[in-house]
Amino acid sequence: MKKMFVMGLMVVLAAGAAFGSIVLKATSFSPSDADFKSLYGGGMAYGGELSFGLSKSLEIWVGASAFSKKGKTSYTQEETSLSLIPLSGGLKWRIRPGKVVSPYLAVGAEYVLYKESAAIGDVSAKGIGFIGKGGLLFQVAGFLGIDAHVAYSSCSMKTSDFTFNVGGLELGAGVVFIF
Amino acid sequence: MNRFRLSAALAVVCLAFVLPAGATEYYVSPSGSDAGGDGSQGRPWRTIQKAANAMSAGDTCHVIDGEYNEMVRPARSGAAGAYISFVAEGQSVYLNGTRPITGWTPHSGNIWKASAGWDFGELFVDKQRMVLARWPNLTSGDIYRPNFYQATANGGKTSIIDSVHLTQPGGFWNGAKIFMVPGWGWTADQRDVGGYDASSHRISFSPAISFSDYYDADQYSLYFLYDKLSLLDAPSEWFLDRASGTVYFWLPDGGNPNDHLIEASGGSGGFDLTDRSYIRVAGFKLMSGDIKMENATGCLVEEVRHLFPAAGLLVSGSDNVITRSEIAYANYTGVWLAGTRNTLSKCHVHHCNYYGQTFNALVVLGHRKYWPSGGSRNSIVDCSLHDTGRDGVMTVGGQDISDCVIEHNEIYNAGLIAKDLAGFYSTTTNGGGTVIRYNIVHDIWPKESPQFGSVRLGSGIYFDVTNSGFAVHHNVVYRTAGYGIQLNGPLTLNTLVYNNTAVGSGGGWGDAIHSAGQLGGTVLANNLVVILDGRKGWDNQLGWCINFSDDVAVYHHNGYYNPLTSTRLNNKGLEGTAVTGNPLFTCSDGNDFSLLAGSPMINTGAVIPGITDGYVGAAPDLGAYERGGSKRPGPRDKWWLPSQILTLQTGVGGTTSPSPGAYTLDQGRSVCVAAVADFHYRFTNWSGDAAGDANPVTVTLDSNKTVKANFQRIIYPPANATGTKVLNRTLSKAEFVSVLTWEANSENTGLNIVSYKIYRIDGNARTAIGTVAATAELKFLHRPVGKDATSTYEIVAVTNELKEGEAASVTVR
Numbered sequence: 001m002k003k004m005f006v007m008g009l010m011v012v013l014a015a016g017a018a019f020g021s022i023v024l025k026a027t028s029f030s031p032s033d034a035d036f037k038s039l040y041g042g043g044m045a046y047g048g049e050l051s052f053g054l055s056k057s058l059e060i061w062v063g064a065s066a067f068s069k070k071g072k073t074s075y076t077q078e079e080t081s082l083s084l085i086p087l088s089g090g091l092k093w094r095i096r097p098g099k100v101v102s103p104y105l106a107v108g109a110e111y112v113l114y115k116e117s118a119a120i121g122d123v124s125a126k127g128i129g130f131i132g133k134g135g136l137l138f139q140v141a142g143f144l145g146i147d148a149h150v151a152y153s154s155c156s157m158k159t160s161d162f163t164f165n166v167g168g169l170e171l172g173a174g175v176v177f178i179f
Numbered sequence: 180m181n182r183f184r185l186s187a188a189l190a191v192v193c194l195a196f197v198l199p200a201g202a203t204e205y206y207v208s209p210s211g212s213d214a215g216g217d218g219s220q221g222r223p224w225r226t227i228q229k230a231a232n233a234m235s236a237g238d239t240c241h242v243i244d245g246e247y248n249e250m251v252r253p254a255r256s257g258a259a260g261a262y263i264s265f266v267a268e269g270q271s272v273y274l275n276g277t278r279p280i281t282g283w284t285p286h287s288g289n290i291w292k293a294s295a296g297w298d299f300g301e302l303f304v305d306k307q308r309m310v311l312a313r314w315p316n317l318t319s320g321d322i323y324r325p326n327f328y329q330a331t332a333n334g335g336k337t338s339i340i341d342s343v344h345l346t347q348p349g350g351f352w353n354g355a356k357i358f359m360v361p362g363w364g365w366t367a368d369q370r371d372v373g374g375y376d377a378s379s380h381r382i383s384f385s386p387a388i389s390f391s392d393y394y395d396a397d398q399y400s401l402y403f404l405y406d407k408l409s410l411l412d413a414p415s416e417w418f419l420d421r422a423s424g425t426v427y428f429w430l431p432d433g434g435n436p437n438d439h440l441i442e443a444s445g446g447s448g449g450f451d452l453t454d455r456s457y458i459r460v461a462g463f464k465l466m467s468g469d470i471k472m473e474n475a476t477g478c479l480v481e482e483v484r485h486l487f488p489a490a491g492l493l494v495s496g497s498d499n500v501i502t503r504s505e506i507a508y509a510n511y512t513g514v515w516l517a518g519t520r521n522t523l524s525k526c527h528v529h530h531c532n533y534y535g536q537t538f539n540a541l542v543v544l545g546h547r548k549y550w551p552s553g554g555s556r557n558s559i560v561d562c563s564l565h566d567t568g569r570d571g572v573m574t575v576g577g578q579d580i581s582d583c584v585i586e587h588n589e590i591y592n593a594g595l596i597a598k599d600l601a602g603f604y605s606t607t608t609n610g611g612g613t614v615i616r617y618n619i620v621h622d623i624w625p626k627e628s629p630q631f632g633s634v635r636l637g638s639g640i641y642f643d644v645t646n647s648g649f650a651v652h653h654n655v656v657y658r659t660a661g662y663g664i665q666l667n668g669p670l671t672l673n674t675l676v677y678n679n680t681a682v683g684s685g686g687g688w689g690d691a692i693h694s695a696g697q698l699g700g701t702v703l704a705n706n707l708v709v710i711l712d713g714r715k716g717w718d719n720q721l722g723w724c725i726n727f728s729d730d731v732a733v734y735h736h737n738g739y740y741n742p743l744t745s746t747r748l749n750n751k752g753l754e755g756t757a758v759t760g761n762p763l764f765t766c767s768d769g770n771d772f773s774l775l776a777g778s779p780m781i782n783t784g785a786v787i788p789g790i791t792d793g794y795v796g797a798a799p800d801l802g803a804y805e806r807g808g809s810k811r812p813g814p815r816d817k818w819w820l821p822s823q824i825l826t827l828q829t830g831v832g833g834t835t836s837p838s839p840g841a842y843t844l845d846q847g848r849s850v851c852v853a854a855v856a857d858f859h860y861r862f863t864n865w866s867g868d869a870a871g872d873a874n875p876v877t878v879t880l881d882s883n884k885t886v887k888a889n890f891q892r893i894i895y896p897p898a899n900a901t902g903t904k905v906l907n908r909t910l911s912k913a914e915f916v917s918v919l920t921w922e923a924n925s926e927n928t929g930l931n932i933v934s935y936k937i938y939r940i941d942g943n944a945r946t947a948i949g950t951v952a953a954t955a956e957l958k959f960l961h962r963p964v965g966k967d968a969t970s971t972y973e974i975v976a977v978t979n980e981l982k983e984g985e986a987a988s989v990t991v992r
Contacts, residue, residue, distance in 0.1 A: 075907035
């Protein structure tokens with residue numbers, strides 16, 4: 001996956017992108033799956049995102065984040081731990097490019113790495129989903145900005161016992177390095 | 180020593196008052212001399228007869244240990260209150276009717292021979308009876324249970340045919356004798372063999388059978404042959420060649436007869452009390468002798484062992500008593516009790532009527548020579564009467580008796596030779612108020628009668644054709660091949676059958692009480708009639724509790740129980756006062772048919788004056804046992820049996836019935852012992868001389884025995900035990916868990932329950948899967964379990980002694 005990301009970035013750079021940014025962000029994740037909510041609830045996820053402008057308003061972006069949380073089994077209340085690593089990428093459309101405040105909308109695909117450990121057994125899984133988000137970029141200096149966004153993702157996982165969704169709603173903010 | 184002298188002096192003084200004036204003590208000893216003695220202790224006589232000639236009322240003759248061969252005839256009678264007494268001093272005072280045989284020489288192999296100048300029918304070695312040589316040989320060792328061959332065709336009244344066994348060459352059997360149970364087997368008989376035809380396998384005998392065709396030697400006849408030297412082919416057998424006076428014998432151990440005391444019957448020994456009054460005979464052992472008591476009055480025979488009597492004991496006259504005596508091994512009848520007010524009490528009469536003949540029994544009420552009277556007010560009391568060729572006790576057909584009493588006897592093992600008989604049998608007799616009560620009659624089990632589909636015709640109490648005037652009450656009858664109590668036709672009149680416990684087998688003809696013919700005046704009431712055994716009867720069904728095959732007697736207040744088929748209680752319908760249901764016998768397996776508390780037969784009988792007097796409770800009980808009453812059927816004294824001690828013990832938590840303690844009982848007696856647990860306890864097992872967990876248990880006292888009932892505190896199962904199956908999950912993985920919960924059982928208060936143990940039950944396997952401390956949350960999780968699986972668990976409380984209690988079972992689906 002990392003190799004694919006690097007290759008994608010190289011493609012964009014080779015295309016002679018005129019605009020790019022790197023975002024380091026923290027998001028509050030609220031899962032949409034009721035069982036997820038019940039067992040773990042929401043929490044903070046941390047990640048980053050890299051964007052390149054394909055045109056004045058259109059960018060291509062890739063990102064990665066990590067979410068981990070401890071919970072308890074449903075009846076015996078034994079400790080469990082969950083970690084999610086969503087890898088995402090897609091297109092971002094900037095509504096007012098070049099302005100101090102630049103809203104944007106983005107859609108993309110998500111590839112989620114899932115791992116859960118518990119007394120009743122460990123499970124690792126992978127799933128593909130989608131993500132859509134909207135946000136604002138405050139360009140506070142020539143190369144520095146602040147990103148605020150809301151995103152919604154959906155990624156269904158299937159194990160031998162259950163099918164569940166690891167997506168949900170994110171409210172996040174981050175520091176943007178513009179180049 | 181001083182105390183002894185004082186006691187002796189007092190005894191002398193007492194004797195002086197008791198004995199009539201002038202009473203004389205005489206002494207007889209094997210070392211004495213009639214010529215040189217004077218009958219004193221210092222100079223005893225040699226013969227008892229010498230003393231008998233001298234004795235007068237009140238005199239006593241002391242007979243010292245030893246062998247005597249004489250028929251003692253008292254010269255005169257005693258008087259009321261002043262017996263002429265003959266007392267055996269010692270345990271081995273033999274008064275023999277035997278004669279010794281000496282001078283044995285080898286004959287062939289193990290067979291020895293000697294000369295005997297007289298005819299005899301019994302041969303003894305060291306006081307033990309030997310076996311007359313026969314074919315087939317005796318294999319049981321008991322001549323009252325002989326081996327027979329069975330005929331194969333009807334030989335009529337003069338011959339027996341057996342194509343299977345009679346394959347010897349012609350003339351082989353000439354000169355022998357035949358013992359046979361011909362035809363329907365109502366009697367056995369012996370005949371001389373007149374000829375033998377090998378081609379037709381036929382033995383001709385004489386004289387011819389003179390009875391009806393029922394007695395013909397048909398294909399069902401049983402026989403053995405004897406009285407021929409060539410048949411002497413086994414240890415213990417003997418043969419007398421009457422022509423030459425030579426006796427041949429094979430010792431049981433194959434040894435030399437000269438090393439043993441060999442005696443034969445045919446002598447004269449015993450006491451002749453005929454026409455004498457108030458003679459007392461005590462403590463003697465008679466071998467093949469006689470006690471003659473015809474027309475005797477007030478005589479007393481006590482503690483006498485009268486073995487192998489030459490002619491049986493005939494008592495007539497009046498007021499004679501035979502008590503605490505043994506009369507055994509008679510060829511025919513053991514005792515005839517005729518006359519008036521004669522009593523046979525506490526006697527052990529056994530192994531009689533080897534010849535299996537009709538009108539012979541262990542004890543016969545009456546004797547043909549006194550026709551038409553069979554006697555009046557005679558009694559048979561507390562006797563044990565067993566092992567006989569035909570009937571146990573009987574009346575003489577055609578003779579009437581009156582006011583006789585047969586009570587508290589035990590009668591068993593009748594019918595060893597003949598068929599169609601009973602423990603008590605009467606035919607063509609007016610009982611005149613004779614009472615048969617409180618007897619136990621059992622094991623009447625003759626051979627099969629093929630003419631009747633192989634049933635066995637043996638009843639407990641049997642009135643066979645034309646009887647009247649008997650009262651039969653409080654008797655117990657069980658294990659009879661035929662009927663328990665049989666009131667046969669055509670006439671059983673004015674017979675009162677009350678409060679008997681009749682346990683029918685359901686086999687043979689199988690009814691507990693069977694009645695046929697005219698029954699005018701006959702009443703059946705308060706009887707407890709039960710079928711327990713379960714064999715199929717004559718009509719291939721189980722027996723009836725009461726079966727009236729013809730006329731119907733008056734019947735009321737009877738108790739019925741037939742667990743085998745509830746439809747065969749009374750073929751004429753139950754009376755309105757009938758009681759049905761399980762009578763709750765104390766121990767039917769141990770033949771204790773008394774009633775346990777809660778029996779429906781308790782307090783449900785009718786009050787019958789003279790019969791149920793002294794009943795306990797609101798009304799008499801049904802059957803022979805009155806719960807709480809003091810009278811029980813059966814002999815009250817078996818003096819001849821050594822006592823054995825039964826010690827009953829219990830562990831903590833219960834008691835026994837009878838209560839714990841030491842009981843001195845007759846040897847051989849079977850006792851039914853029940854374990855009774857206290858509240859919160861359970862009987863677990865017997866230990867000591869009993870084992871297992873059967874309750875009650877029957878203990879047979881063939882030796883001193885100690886039996887302990889063990890109990891266990893009941894550790895009750897946990898209360899409110901439940902189980903559910905729950906899902907236990909993470910986001911991605913699931914498992915199912917059986918969740919078991921329970922509560923402590925308050926019934927276990929006082930026990931130190933420290934934990935609970937959980938078992939999983941899988942088929943017959945019980946596997947411990949966990950423990951929960953009693954102080955913890957009473958909950959157990961069994962994981963994982965299949966989503967669709969059904970699991971069964973048992974939860975038990977465990978004490979600090981690691982004893983596990985009863986299980987609470989939980990099934991989780």
